[in-house]
Amino acid sequence: MLKKDLIAKNPLRILTQDAKGNPIAQRMGLVIARAGLGKTAILVQIALDSILRDNKIIHVSIGQSLDKTRVWYDDIFKDIATASQLENAAAVEEEIMRHRMIMTFNVSSFNRPKLEERLNDLVQQDVYRPDCLIIDGFDFATATREGLADLRELMEVMGMNIWFSAVSHREDDRVSAIGVPAPCHDVDDLFDTIMQIQPDTEHGHNKLNILKDSTGCVAPGTTLNLDPVSLIIQG
Amino acid sequence: MKKDLNRVRNIGISAHIDSGKTTLTERILFYTQRIHAIHEVRGKDGVGAKMDSMELEKERGITIQSAATYCTWKDHNINIIDTPGHVDFTIEVERALRVLDGAVLILCSVGGVQSQSITVNRQMDRYKVPRIAFINKCDRTGANPERVTGQLREKLKLNAVMLQVPIGLEGDMKGVVDLVTMKALYFEGDNGETIREAEIPAAIAAECETRREELLDAASMFSDELMEAVLEGTPTPEMIREAVRKGTISLELTPVFIGSAYKNKGVQPMLDAVNYYLPTPTEVENTALDLSKDEEQFAVSNNPDDPLIALAFKLEEGRYGQLTYIRVYQGTMRKGDTIVNSRDGRKVKIGRLVRMHSDEMEDIDEAPAGDIVALFGIDCASGDTFTSPDISVSMSSMHVPAPVISLSIKPVDNKAQVNMSKALNRFTKEDPTFRTYVDAETNETIVCGMGELHLEVYIERMKREYKAEMEVGAPQVSYRETITQRADFNYTHKKQTGGSGQFGRVAGYMEPLEEGNYEFVDNIVGGTIPREYIPSCDKGFQKALEKGALAGAQINGVRCVINDGASHAVDSSDIAFQLAAIGGFKEGYMKAKPVIMEPIMKVAVEGPTEFQGGIMGSINQRRGMIIGTSEEGTYTVVEAEVPLSEMFGYSTVLRSLTQGKAEFTMEFATYRPVPKGVAEEIIKKAKAEKDKK
Numbered sequence: 001m002l003k004k005d006l007i008a009k010n011p012l013r014i015l016t017q018d019a020k021g022n023p024i025a026q027r028m029g030l031v032i033a034r035a036g037l038g039k040t041a042i043l044v045q046i047a048l049d050s051i052l053r054d055n056k057i058i059h060v061s062i063g064q065s066l067d068k069t070r071v072w073y074d075d076i077f078k079d080i081a082t083a084s085q086l087e088n089a090a091a092v093e094e095e096i097m098r099h100r101m102i103m104t105f106n107v108s109s110f111n112r113p114k115l116e117e118r119l120n121d122l123v124q125q126d127v128y129r130p131d132c133l134i135i136d137g138f139d140f141a142t143a144t145r146e147g148l149a150d151l152r153e154l155m156e157v158m159g160m161n162i163w164f165s166a167v168s169h170r171e172d173d174r175v176s177a178i179g180v181p182a183p184c185h186d187v188d189d190l191f192d193t194i195m196q197i198q199p200d201t202e203h204g205h206n207k208l209n210i211l212k213d214s215t216g217c218v219a220p221g222t223t224l225n226l227d228p229v230s231l232i233i234q235g
Numbered sequence: 236m237k238k239d240l241n242r243v244r245n246i247g248i249s250a251h252i253d254s255g256k257t258t259l260t261e262r263i264l265f266y267t268q269r270i271h272a273i274h275e276v277r278g279k280d281g282v283g284a285k286m287d288s289m290e291l292e293k294e295r296g297i298t299i300q301s302a303a304t305y306c307t308w309k310d311h312n313i314n315i316i317d318t319p320g321h322v323d324f325t326i327e328v329e330r331a332l333r334v335l336d337g338a339v340l341i342l343c344s345v346g347g348v349q350s351q352s353i354t355v356n357r358q359m360d361r362y363k364v365p366r367i368a369f370i371n372k373c374d375r376t377g378a379n380p381e382r383v384t385g386q387l388r389e390k391l392k393l394n395a396v397m398l399q400v401p402i403g404l405e406g407d408m409k410g411v412v413d414l415v416t417m418k419a420l421y422f423e424g425d426n427g428e429t430i431r432e433a434e435i436p437a438a439i440a441a442e443c444e445t446r447r448e449e450l451l452d453a454a455s456m457f458s459d460e461l462m463e464a465v466l467e468g469t470p471t472p473e474m475i476r477e478a479v480r481k482g483t484i485s486l487e488l489t490p491v492f493i494g495s496a497y498k499n500k501g502v503q504p505m506l507d508a509v510n511y512y513l514p515t516p517t518e519v520e521n522t523a524l525d526l527s528k529d530e531e532q533f534a535v536s537n538n539p540d541d542p543l544i545a546l547a548f549k550l551e552e553g554r555y556g557q558l559t560y561i562r563v564y565q566g567t568m569r570k571g572d573t574i575v576n577s578r579d580g581r582k583v584k585i586g587r588l589v590r591m592h593s594d595e596m597e598d599i600d601e602a603p604a605g606d607i608v609a610l611f612g613i614d615c616a617s618g619d620t621f622t623s624p625d626i627s628v629s630m631s632s633m634h635v636p637a638p639v640i641s642l643s644i645k646p647v648d649n650k651a652q653v654n655m656s657k658a659l660n661r662f663t664k665e666d667p668t669f670r671t672y673v674d675a676e677t678n679e680t681i682v683c684g685m686g687e688l689h690l691e692v693y694i695e696r697m698k699r700e701y702k703a704e705m706e707v708g709a710p711q712v713s714y715r716e717t718i719t720q721r722a723d724f725n726y727t728h729k730k731q732t733g734g735s736g737q738f739g740r741v742a743g744y745m746e747p748l749e750e751g752n753y754e755f756v757d758n759i760v761g762g763t764i765p766r767e768y769i770p771s772c773d774k775g776f777q778k779a780l781e782k783g784a785l786a787g788a789q790i791n792g793v794r795c796v797i798n799d800g801a802s803h804a805v806d807s808s809d810i811a812f813q814l815a816a817i818g819g820f821k822e823g824y825m826k827a828k829p830v831i832m833e834p835i836m837k838v839a840v841e842g843p844t845e846f847q848g849g850i851m852g853s854i855n856q857r858r859g860m861i862i863g864t865s866e867e868g869t870y871t872v873v874e875a876e877v878p879l880s881e882m883f884g885y886s887t888v889l890r891s892l893t894q895g896k897a898e899f900t901m902e903f904a905t906y907r908p909v910p911k912g913v914a915e916e917i918i919k920k921a922k923a924e925k926d927k928k
Contacts, residue, residue, distance in 0.1 A: 059863075065389065065390065065865070066862065066863045066864075066865050066874055069863070070862060070863070094860075094907075097860050097862070097876075098860055101861055101862075101863055101864070102862060102863030102864075103863060103864050103865075104863065104864070104865040104866060105866050106866055109866065117844075118844070118847060118864070118871075121847050121848030121851075122847075122848055122851060124848070125848040125849070125851075125852050126852075127848055127851045127852045127855055128851065128855075128861070
């Protein structure tokens with residue numbers, strides 16, 4: 001398979017264009033799930049899809065090491081390249097490395113000013129200008145609505161997409177009106193797109209349910225399947 | 236008198252550059268009364284630290300060669316190898332770890348786990364070396380041993396447990412609390428030589444209780460006896476030490492100690508810890524290969540009465556000839572004994588056996604299993620095994636990385652030529668990562684190594700120690716060539732110039748090889764190439780691989796398959812088929828779309844966060860690929876992959892870019908194809924040089 005076919009056939013395609021076929025330049029997205037269901041894997045696939053479409057991404061990893069994050073990319077790309085028999089995979093992989101930057105933060109020190117300072121360092125000196133930010137490991141349980149609104153404002157100022165991951169807990173049954181579980185139930189209005197990973201015990205794999213999408217790309221209620229082993233989105 | 240091996244410790248001291256390894260070793264030698272005054276690494280007295288015996292080391296303030304030393308601490312004999320921190324000298328670190336039973340991993344209390352600490356830790360894992368950690372420089376502003384302990388867990392995945400709590404930090408550091416005995420220790424006297432035990436200061440009593448709980452939790456995993464005693468509230472210091480020792484030796488626990496070697500604090504408890512927690516030579520399993528049983532692996536006995544097995548792990552040219560550092564694994568090495576070098580079967584008589592103390596030595600008569608000593612006047616290479624004449628054994632080989640950088644050297648006169656040869660002969664024996672050869676085309680002597688500094692140091696040593704004046708060329712990157720697609724060849728070598736002629740036809744194809752450098756496949760059926768000439772084809776291909784057609788670089792990653800050919804009853808010969816294979820290779824090579832590959836280095840730059848943008852910009856300018864940035868307090872570490880050819884002179888650039896506040900380390904990562912534009916430049920340059928010749 002060629003790179004352009006890989007892009008065209010990606011099940012995530014339903015999320016990247018609005019009803020008129022225009023790409024979404026700004027969006028705050030959320031992938032929420034209980035621990036261990038594959039949030040990082042989904043975020044990495046969103047990032048890889050964005051990179052393949054010639055965008056630059058920064059993967060902000062909170063509380064995780066750089067190497068560990070890198071391994072996620074290596075493994076998922078390898079799975080995708082093998083499954084799709086991608087031609088010239090080594091060159092594509094190099095392109096991915098050039099369009100991806102990983103930034104790690106300590107859990108306690110992550111906030112908008114710090115992130116903005118480090119981003120500005122890159123943008124103002126024309127070192128790297130991201131089109132998409134992946135924020136993995138953000139602590140929604142302790143975050144305030146203001147803090148999140150602040151990050152949304154950063155997204156608007158810098159004109160990019162931001163995708164978050166959030167951990168929900170089985171014992172916390174609070175949900176928002178549209179079905180977004182705690183701890184994001186009372187901030188769901190700040191996101192344009194929200195997806196939830198849920199185990200499908202009947203079919204033995206996990207599902208990616210789209211709970212909300214105000215960008216006009218996809219109807220809420222749409223479901224994508226995940227490969228039970230590789231966690232790759234199958235459509 | 237036989238030595239009690241339970242009271243022997245062979246330890247290494249390794250860490251990130253500038254973490255204070257040599258300073259710590261200096262204090263150890265002082266407290267163990269091997270030296271009677273402390274000299275600092277860059278001290279004003281101009282003497283330099285004891286372990287930095289090379290002039291160059293004293294000048295630069297870094298340790299280049301690891302020197303071995305020996306000391307006695309509380310009835311225990313400790314052999315210490317001080318190892319260099321710079322990544323270019325990694326082979327020294329690796330060699331030291333190969334012969335050591337335990338190690339002290341030193342970390343800076345401000346810098347924490349730095350890039351080189353990760354490399355060193357990986358090496359320790361490779362050789363399964365039990366280790367204790369010493370968080371040094373606790374007197375410095377920004378010292379935070381707790382954070383560093385956290386990093387040991389997160390970054391190095393060590394089960395790190397603090398065995399001490401500092402009494403004050405930075406300028407207020409007064410001493411440490413020993414969590415095993417629950418006593419405060421203060422280091423008094425001019426050089427901290429007097430240890431005063433006292434009650435734990437009330438201000439930190441609660442913290443000490445919490446830390447002790449953590450210690451007991453971690454240690455009791457290794458001892459049921461301790462677990463029961465903890466439940467009953469009666470754990471004794473001996474029980475705790477025994478459990479920590481078990482955990483440390485099984486590599487499942489890393490006890491953490493703190494101090495400031497420079498301020499003479501915490502060094503003696505660290506020495507106690509070496510005795511308490513690091514293994515004796517008999518507690519570590521070392522294996523050797525039995526050459527009489529097809530290199531079957533077996534565990535050495537450690538028994539001083541068994542036949543001798545010893546490994547030469549380091550060579551040094553001293554004033555009185557070659558000095559060979561030896562680790563005895565089995566048996567006893569005695570003065571006057573005849574031993575055999577298992578590599579070449581040569582017998583040698585031990586004339587002089589010495590125990591080294593940096594550049595001084597003391598003569599001894601024997602060295603039992605577990606000891607590290609030095610031999611005089613034995614001609615051998617680093618990594619050779621010596622045994623008793625009645626056995627044929629070799630210690631397993633060491634991991635030696637391939638060199639990535641080279642430069643040409645040209646002696647200015649005949650005298651310099653002789654001296655240079657002597658120096659090269661010695662250095663290549665001493666250091667397997669330093670290699671030399673004469674370029675057949677230019678007749679120039681080329682030296683290869685692991686980095687700019689690595690070569691720079693050897694050239695400097697040739698000039699100073701051997702008075703070999705020479706012209707030094709610019710460093711050259713060791714490029715490689717490889718093919719990217721399959722290509723067929725069908726070549727006939729025919730020569731008829733009177734007398735018997737030469738004839739050979741070789742046909743087949745070449746294709747990229749995923750793993751490995753070269754593979755030869757013989758698919759000849761029906762004897763179109765006679766059996767006896769198949770090895771000639773293989774030899775021819777291997778010759779052809781030596782110099783690629785693009786830049787004259789070595790060719791890697793090629794599978795050559797032969798499936799047809801022809802021979803002549805009279806004119807075919809070994810040389811004819813070698814030449815036919817070379818011709819066939821050349822024919823197929825350009826069709827196989829060859830590319831030039833360059834060494835890519837994994838670079839880690841650490842500096843204050845405000846310089847992050849500048850650092851990244853400097854990497855981008857060097858065709859670097861930024862992997863990411865990590866936050867380390869007020870510091871940021873930028874990790875990237877950068878072509879080696881772009882890294883020459885980077886330290887100067889980085890220094891001016893960051894007001895000298897950032898530092899970088901690099902190590903070889905992989906070979907990758909160079910971009911088209913750069914490849915054209917390299918080809919042009921190679922062609923120009925060829926024309927010049």
